[in-house]
Amino acid sequence: MTAHITVGGPDLIQERRLVTEIPGPRSREILQRKESAVARSVGHTLPIVADAAGGGTLLDVDGNSFIDLGSGIAVTGVGNSNPRVVRAVREQLDRFTHTAFTVVPYESYIAVAEKLNEITPGNFAKRTALFNSGSEAVENAVKIARRATGRQAIVAFEHSFHGRTNLAMALTAKSAPYKQGFGPFAPEIYRVPGSYPYRDGGLTGPEAARQAIEQIENELGAESVAAIIIEPMQGEGGFIVPAEGFLPTLREWTERNGIVFIADEIQSGFARTGLWFAVDHEGVVPDLITMAKGIAGGLPLSAVTGRAELMDAAQVGGLGGTYGGNPIACAAALAAIESYEEDELLGRARRIGEILTGRFTELQKADPRIGQVRGRGAMIAVELVHPDTLSPDPALTARVVKYAHENGVILLACGTYGNVIRFLPPLTIEDQLLQEGIGIVAEGLARS
Ligand code: PLZ
Numbered sequence: 001m002t003a004h005i006t007v008g009g010p011d012l013i014q015e016r017r018l019v020t021e022i023p024g025p026r027s028r029e030i031l032q033r034k035e036s037a038v039a040r041s042v043g044h045t046l047p048i049v050a051d052a053a054g055g056g057t058l059l060d061v062d063g064n065s066f067i068d069l070g071s072g073i074a075v076t077g078v079g080n081s082n083p084r085v086v087r088a089v090r091e092q093l094d095r096f097t098h099t100a101f102t103v104v105p106y107e108s109y110i111a112v113a114e115k116l117n118e119i120t121p122g123n124f125a126k127r128t129a130l131f132n133s134g135s136e137a138v139e140n141a142v143k144i145a146r147r148a149t150g151r152q153a154i155v156a157f158e159h160s161f162h163g164r165t166n167l168a169m170a171l172t173a174k175s176a177p178y179k180q181g182f183g184p185f186a187p188e189i190y191r192v193p194g195s196y197p198y199r200d201g202g203l204t205g206p207e208a209a210r211q212a213i214e215q216i217e218n219e220l221g222a223e224s225v226a227a228i229i230i231e232p233m234q235g236e237g238g239f240i241v242p243a244e245g246f247l248p249t250l251r252e253w254t255e256r257n258g259i260v261f262i263a264d265e266i267q268s269g270f271a272r273t274g275l276w277f278a279v280d281h282e283g284v285v286p287d288l289i290t291m292a293k294g295i296a297g298g299l300p301l302s303a304v305t306g307r308a309e310l311m312d313a314a315q316v317g318g319l320g321g322t323y324g325g326n327p328i329a330c331a332a333a334l335a336a337i338e339s340y341e342e343d344e345l346l347g348r349a350r351r352i353g354e355i356l357t358g359r360f361t362e363l364q365k366a367d368p369r370i371g372q373v374r375g376r377g378a379m380i381a382v383e384l385v386h387p388d389t390l391s392p393d394p395a396l397t398a399r400v401v402k403y404a405h406e407n408g409v410i411l412l413a414c415g416t417y418g419n420v421i422r423f424l425p426p427l428t429i430e431d432q433l434l435q436e437g438i439g440i441v442a443e444g445l446a447r448s
Contacts, residue, residue: 006051006052006059007052008052008053008054008059008081009055009079009080009082009083009086010054010082010083010428011054012052012054012057012059012065013057014055014056014057014430014433015057016057016065016066016433016436016440017064017065017408018064018065018407018408019062019063019064020062020064022047022048022064022405022406022408023047023048023060024048024061024062026049026060026061027047027048027049027060027061027062028047030049030061031047045405045412046066046405046410047405048060048061048062048066049061052080052081053068053080053081054079054080054081054428055428055429055430055433056068056079056425056428056429056430056433056434058080058410064408066408066409066410067408067409067429067433067434067437067440068080068410068425068429069404069412069424069425069434069441070410070412070425071424071425071426072298073412073424074235074267074272074293074294074379074424075293075294075298076294076298077297077340077378077426078294078336078339078340078345078426078427079297079426079427079428080298080426081298082297082335082336082339082428084335084336084338085296085298085299085332085335085339087335088331088332088335089299089328089331089332089335091331092108092328092330092331093328097326097328098326098327100322101130101324102317102321102324106327108327108330108331108334109130109325109327111334112128112301112334113127113130113303113305115333115334115337116291116303116305117305119276119337120276120277120289120305121276121277121279121280121283121285122286124307124308125307125308125309126306126307126308126311127305127306127308127311127312128303128311129304129311129319129325130301130303130325130330131302131303131304131321131324131325132301132323132324132326132329133163133292133300134162134163134168134267134290134293134302135162135163135164135165135168136163136165136302137266137290137291137292137302137303137304138162138163138167138168138229138266138290139163139165139167139168140304140319141227141262141288141290141304141306142154142171142227143318144260144310144311144313144314144319145226145227145262145287145288146226146227147313147314147318148260148309148310148314149226149227149258151225151226152188152224152226153189153220153224153225153226154188154189154226154227154228154229155190155192155212155216155220155225155227155228155229156171156172156189156190156191156192156228156230157191157192157193157231157234158173158191158192158193158194158196159173159174159196159234159237159238159240160172160173160191160194160229160230160231160234160237160264161173161174161231161235161237161267162229162231162264164178166185167186167189169182169186170185170186170189171189173237174237190216190220192211192215192216193208193211193212193215194208194230194240194242195208195209195240195243196240196242197241197243198371198372198383203243204243204244204245205243205244205246205247205248205249206245206246206249208242208243208246209245209246209247209249209250209253210249212250213249213250213253216228222257222259223257223258225257225259226259226260227259227260227261227262228250228259228260228261228262229262229264230247230250230261230263230264231263231264231266231267231268231278232247232263232265232277232279232284233267233278233376233379235266235267235268235379235414237415238383238414238415238417238420239375239380239414239415239420239422240374241374241375241376244282245282247282247284248283248284251285251286260287260288260310261286261288262286262287262288262289262290263277263278263279263286263288263289263290264290265277265278265279265289265290265291266290266292266293266302267293267379268379269291269293269294269295270293270294270295270336271294271340271346271427272294272349272377272378272424273349273375273376273377273379274346274347274376274377274378275377276346278379281376287306287307288306288307288310288311289304289305290302290303290304291303291304294336295333295336296329296330296332296333296336297332297333297336298332299326299329299332300326301326301329301330301332340427343428345427345428348378348428349377349378349427350377351431352378352425352427352434353375353376353377353380355431355434355435356378356380356423356434356438357375357380359435359438360373360380360382360438361373363442363445367445369384369386369387369393369396369445370382370383370384370385370445371384371385378423378424378425379422379423379424380423381414381415381421381422382421382423383415383419384396384397384419384420392415392417392418392419393419394417394418396419396448397415397421398418399444400421400444400445401413401444403440403443403444404437404440404441404444407440407443407444408440409440409441421441425437
């Protein structure tokens, strides 16, 4: 095998360029090995193999350059191989790679905690604990809420996604592919309707919240509920922005009833929506907030941040893990947060949102299959429907996504019904590249 190194980061070629059919021969060869070596159930969305990525593009092993409208599912907000992240990781690699924070602590973990306590909403004493994956943060937020309240029931919402580990999977709404055949599920999880303005018959936010609250009070009793966990803007479920007033009404009710409000900002957090967190759009202050994905520029890190009295309720040694808050991931997180701040990426997210929303709202005027264009900042979705009934059109969605892939654009779908195209570009993508990516998606729509 010939060794070759392509350097990613912002210096990577910033244009869409296809030099082979998709997938190219080298990708096909490696994916064949995947089939023989990797569990079939670990799927993949694009039939290409990555070689380098940065800015707004990803280069495959055949030399094809793709426009990245997915950021590895909302992870590389600061761009792949962001120079600040690369530098910080390199420096840390040369010093030490691991001690286990719970054996010998290090400063960067503490600095990440301080920073998260500062940027998360709420002017009260906070504490933070670090973990590896989003699912693990969710599991720990639930542990913390139960320990602090002495209650057991956890309420989750329709269309929610909270992860794939056992408890997180139980919190996730959708059966196939996430839960099918994987039971038994963790007990004391209850599900109520959320707010899905396009599909819930025009309920206002407060009305939708009252419907959920009534169900909880009737079926569980508020006094047995430890926590509600909610994505302030649902991700996998379809980039659903709840109607105005939904989150504040729920927040107010949980406060009155001693119920912990957990905001799962794993997908919607870290500048993605144009503010640090999606709850910030309505001034909602959660008790606990789970974070991952955009936190560390692609390195595995997650966090739970929240009220000191809740976070400190568990016994010493009750929270932990061998790798949680790994020093390399912490170095990456500090550099990524610096990039969000210094490179003004929150503003970039808003600008990206304007471009996406503007273009698709325009297209919608002439294409009734675009049921709704929605979202916030660089987290924008287009819900595709059969125009006569407004019923979901997952087949059209799949055709558009496939067209994009074949034409050099990394594009993801989502939604309970598989009929939502979602845009999650790196915040470092150039306007012109984004416009070109949108153009390909529009072309895909026109030809499908
Ligand atoms: N909470 C809100 O979006 C992860 C899932 C990809 P992990 N979403 C992407 C897939 O197919 O598994 C997610 C999320 C929200 C929790 C999670 C879970 O985060 O880091 O994947 O465990």
